[in-house]
Amino acid sequence: MAKILMCGNEVIGEAAVHAGCTFYAGYPITPQNELTHYMSFRMQEAGGTFIQAESELAAINLVLGASAAGARAMTSSSSPGISLKQEGISYMAACQLPAVIVNMMRGGPGLGNIAPSQADYFQATRGGGHGDYRTMVLAPSTVEEAWNLTQLAFDLADEYRNPVMILGDGILGQMMEPVEVVRRHLNGRNAVSSHKPWALTGCKGRKPNVVRSLFLGEGELEELNRIMQMKYNKIKSKEPRFESLYTEDSDLVVVAYGTTSRIVRSAISKARHEHLHVGMFRPVTLWPFPEAQLQKLARKSKAFLVVEMSAGQMLDDVKLSILGQRPIHFHGRAGGGVPTEEAIIEAIKDILKPKSRKRVYA
Amino acid sequence: MKKVFERPASLRAVPTHYCSGCGHSIVHRLVCEVIDELGIREDVIAVCPVGCAVIAYEYWDFDCSEAPHGRTPCVATGIKRVHPDKVVFSYQGDGDLAAIGTAEIIHTANRGENITVFFINNGVYGMTNGQMAPTTLIGQKTSTSIHGRDITRDGYPMKMSELLSQLPGAKYIERVSVDNPANVLKTRAAIKKALKCQMEGKGFSLVEILSPCPTYWGLSPKDACRRIEDEMSKAFPLGVIKDA
Ligand SMILES: Cc1ncc(C[n+]2csc(CCOP(=O)(O)OP(=O)(O)O)c2C)c(N)n1
Ligand code: SF4
Ligand SMILES: [Mg+2]
Numbered sequence: 001m002a003k004i005l006m007c008g009n010e011v012i013g014e015a016a017v018h019a020g021c022t023f024y025a026g027y028p029i030t031p032q033n034e035l036t037h038y039m040s041f042r043m044q045e046a047g048g049t050f051i052q053a054e055s056e057l058a059a060i061n062l063v064l065g066a067s068a069a070g071a072r073a074m075t076s077s078s079s080p081g082i083s084l085k086q087e088g089i090s091y092m093a094a095c096q097l098p099a100v101i102v103n104m105m106r107g108g109p110g111l112g113n114i115a116p117s118q119a120d121y122f123q124a125t126r127g128g129g130h131g132d133y134r135t136m137v138l139a140p141s142t143v144e145e146a147w148n149l150t151q152l153a154f155d156l157a158d159e160y161r162n163p164v165m166i167l168g169d170g171i172l173g174q175m176m177e178p179v180e181v182v183r184r185h186l187n188g189r190n191a192v193s194s195h196k197p198w199a200l201t202g203c204k205g206r207k208p209n210v211v212r213s214l215f216l217g218e219g220e221l222e223e224l225n226r227i228m229q230m231k232y233n234k235i236k237s238k239e240p241r242f243e244s245l246y247t248e249d250s251d252l253v254v255v256a257y258g259t260t261s262r263i264v265r266s267a268i269s270k271a272r273h274e275h276l277h278v279g280m281f282r283p284v285t286l287w288p289f290p291e292a293q294l295q296k297l298a299r300k301s302k303a304f305l306v307v308e309m310s311a312g313q314m315l316d317d318v319k320l321s322i323l324g325q326r327p328i329h330f331h332g333r334a335g336g337g338v339p340t341e342e343a344i345i346e347a348i349k350d351i352l353k354p355k356s357r358k359r360v361y362a
Numbered sequence: 363m364k365k366v367f368e369r370p371a372s373l374r375a376v377p378t379h380y381c382s383g384c385g386h387s388i389v390h391r392l393v394c395e396v397i398d399e400l401g402i403r404e405d406v407i408a409v410c411p412v413g414c415a416v417i418a419y420e421y422w423d424f425d426c427s428e429a430p431h432g433r434t435p436c437v438a439t440g441i442k443r444v445h446p447d448k449v450v451f452s453y454q455g456d457g458d459l460a461a462i463g464t465a466e467i468i469h470t471a472n473r474g475e476n477i478t479v480f481f482i483n484n485g486v487y488g489m490t491n492g493q494m495a496p497t498t499l500i501g502q503k504t505s506t507s508i509h510g511r512d513i514t515r516d517g518y519p520m521k522m523s524e525l526l527s528q529l530p531g532a533k534y535i536e537r538v539s540v541d542n543p544a545n546v547l548k549t550r551a552a553i554k555k556a557l558k559c560q561m562e563g564k565g566f567s568l569v570e571i572l573s574p575c576p577t578y579w580g581l582s583p584k585d586a587c588r589r590i591e592d593e594m595s596k597a598f599p600l601g602v603i604k605d606a
Contacts, residue, residue: 023444049443053436054469061433061466065440068427069407073440091430200425200441202448204404210419211427 003178008143008168009034009076012102013042014181015150016074021100022048023066023073025059029081030114031170032104036076056081060088060101067097068211070199072154076102078170079120080111082128089163090129094213094224096198098157100150101135102166104173107336115336116169116259121313124167125287132225134232136164136239137286139257143177149284156239158196160231167286169309171259171338240290243282244297246272250279252351253297255318256307257283260339264307267344278348286314294321303351305329307339370394372403374423383583385484385573386415388540389549393453393480394422396554400561406449409438413455414488432463435470438477449560451478457487460496460522467526471566474531478556479568481522483598484575492578496520499597504578519597523570527604533565535604539572541590545600572598 006014013035016024024039026032036052043050049066053059059075066073077085082103092099105120107113124137138153140146146168153164200209215221245268247253256264261282271278281297283290298304303326306315311334318328331347333339369375372394380387397403403424410418412431419426429437434452442450459467459481467479486504487493494504494511497519501510511519527535534556538549549571556567572594574586581589 023440025440051439051443051473054465057433058436058466058469061430061436062440062443064429064433065409065427065437065442066444067440068437069441069444071444087430088433091428095428200407200427201445202405202407203423203425208419208423209425212419213428214416216417 003180005176006143006179006181007034007174007176008140008146009104009173010038011143011147011179011181012076012150012166013038014183015147016100016154017042017046017048018182019072019151019154021072021074021154022046023063023071024048025051025053025062025075026077027053027056027059027081029078031106031116031173032076032078032102034173035102035104056084057087060085063099064088064092064095064097067092067099068095068200070196070201072098072158074100074102076104078104078106079108079117082120082123086123086129089135090127090131090133091213092163093133093135093228094131095211096161097163097211098161099163100153100157100166101163102168105167105169113336114170116171116309116338117336118169118258118260118309119311119313119334120167121286121308121310124165125289125317133228134287136160136162136235136288137167138164139167139284139286140172141258141261141282143172143175144179146172147179147181160235162231167258169259236288239285240288240293241284242290242293243284244279245282246279247281247297247301249277250300251277251302252305252348253279253281253301254305254307254344254348255281255283255294255314257286257314260307260309263339263341264344267341267348270341271345271348276348276352278352283314289317289321291317291321294318295323298322298325301326303327303329305331305347305351307344308332309338310334370398372397372423374421376420378421379417380414381577383574383576383586384414385540385571385575386482388546389480389482389571389573390418390421392546392550392553396550396557397424399554400557402449402557402561405447406451407441407445409434409441409450409452411452411454411458412489413458415453415455415482416489418453432458432461433466434458434463435466435475435477435479439470439475442475442477446476449478449557451480451557453480454482455488456481456483456485456495456497460520467522468529471526471532471568472529474533474565476560476563476565478560480553481568481570482573483570484573485594486575486578488575488578492575497522497598499593521598523568523603526568531566532568532604533606534559534567535570536602537570537572537598537600539590539595539600541572541574541587570598572600
């Protein structure tokens with residue numbers, strides 16, 4: 001199969017079609033517009049539905065309806081729009097409805113800017129909206145990985161009946177890379193799967209189905225929460241995904257995800273040329289965070305360095321994994337700043353060779 | 363002997379939680395009567411609002427979804443686009459449709475979504491203890507307008523049906539009421555017409571129903587009905603607003 005050049009946003013759209021997504025609703029916001037543009041014609045071609053919603057509130061609830069009706073459905077946005085979607089995501093988690101939500105993060109808080117960022121990590125991994133729920137969060141670092149993880153996201157969403165988020169940033173969304181893409185044509189109507197006995201399809205030959213999150217009876221809501229937590233525990237034990245690089249012989253492990261991990265990767269290869277024993281641990285699922293896998297590295301490695309395009313958010317999960325066993329350092333840029341290779345190498349050297357790097361002031 | 367009155371098959375035989383004299387229970391019943399008459403119980407998917415009718419799915423014996431407050435028509439649209447052959451309706455209060463969900467209802471109508479909306483205008487937020495709604499009459503006392511709605515502070519009662527009728531996507535809009543038997547029959551006819559409008563694929567249909575909330579109007583059920591005739595239907599005139 002020949003590779004073609006596509007940007008991350010478009011690849012996510014095509015991967016969704018490939019995964020059988022027949023419903024997309026979105027509202028324009030940079031830096032994810034290419035995905036909305038792509039779906040506007042591609043859904044039509046593929047026999048699905050595209051709706052340019054009047055707001056992100058509408059978009060997520062259109063998706064809620066389509067999902068309740070049994071379709072594979074997706075919406076996408078960037079940080080400010082994802083904030084608006086949180087109400088709907090909480091409802092979908094409570095109603096146990098699958099969906100894929102893409103957040104191509106930009107600098108914040110507030111309107112922020114349109115530079116790449118990873119500052120929505122807390123919002124994505126802690127629940128974001130109200131109530132005790134989680135969304136699975138997948139963080140691709142290349143366009144090719146976006147192709148694979150988007151398809152996985154639909155499978156996971158259906159399997160666990162829970163929203164799944166693809167968390168990227170403006171660089172991943174807009175960067176073009178070669179990728180092997182299989183174009184599929186789908187008949188939208190067939191994609192309402194028969195293995196969703198809970199879906200609203202009209203009650204012919206069965207008792208009526210109800211999609212709901214309101215539970216007023218004594219103990220009912222507590223029981224729903226118990227079921228949800230059981231599900232989340234299963235996800236925590238079964239679904240953590242990660243990549244590790246040179247971690248077997250590293251004194252220092254750099255922890256980074258998404259776009260940042262690419263910069264860290266090249267910083268590390270340069271540092272290793274200088275015989276620095278440094279490796280990388282890259283979480284692919286941010287929730288569930290690959291906690292046990294990272295913790296194992298604390299046995300061999302002397303220290304950790306977390307690099308993020310934020311003021312330090314994944315840092316908390318690294319601390320919760322290492323539990324004080326090793327020192328954890330942080331290098332981050334907030335507000336749309338991107339860590340440079342040089343700054344990362346500098347930080348690595350500061351940790352591994354602190355003495356030789358005493359600054360001399362004239 | 364001929365049975366002249368019975369419970370519609372689509373309406374479950376359970377007591378409702380509505381206050382006595384509440385319009386919601388009348389409209390629930392009418393919706394079910396029409397669904398039975400059209401023989402579409404197994405083809406219907408309803409979206410229940412956040413509001414006093416939030417647990418309508420306890421009473422309706424067909425597929426139902428909940429929706430976040432005001433997003434009701436979005437959820438209905440999502441369902442209808444996936445199942446264009448099903449009959450999909452949203453059921454919404456005036457807080458749901460005319461306040462928090464104003465944008466959603468306008469754009470749903472403007473896209474000409476082929477769904478039906480039953481809009482229960484009772485002029486208050488019933489569920490949350492009778493606050494002022496966008497449809498509260500001028501001078502009406504509510505828990506957030508204890509001296510009466512004041513236009514200089516609170517603005518004017520919003521005529522959503524007239525507003526929506528300006529949109530080409532909206533095909534059938536009628537305002538009815540359930541304050542007396544004759545009007546109840548007209549409401550039943552309007553519900554049927556609206557569902558048929560959808561079944562014939564014509565596009566967006568909405569029935570606004572002036573509906574008593576004796577509890578938060580501080581009136582007996584009988585006086586609440588009288589108030590609809592004397593006051594409410596003066597501000598919100600009954601009749602077909604659009605039939606395109
Ligand atoms: C986002 C959100 N805001 C506020 C509420 C609280 N709330 C529940 S019902 C309601 C008003 C309902 O009024 P209406 O739509 O007129 O329905 P009614 O009860 O009068 O039939 C409000 C404000 C909520 N559930 N969700
Ligand atoms: S508060 Fe009003 S609208 Fe709600 S059930 Fe009672 S009478 Fe009906
Ligand atoms: Mg009301």
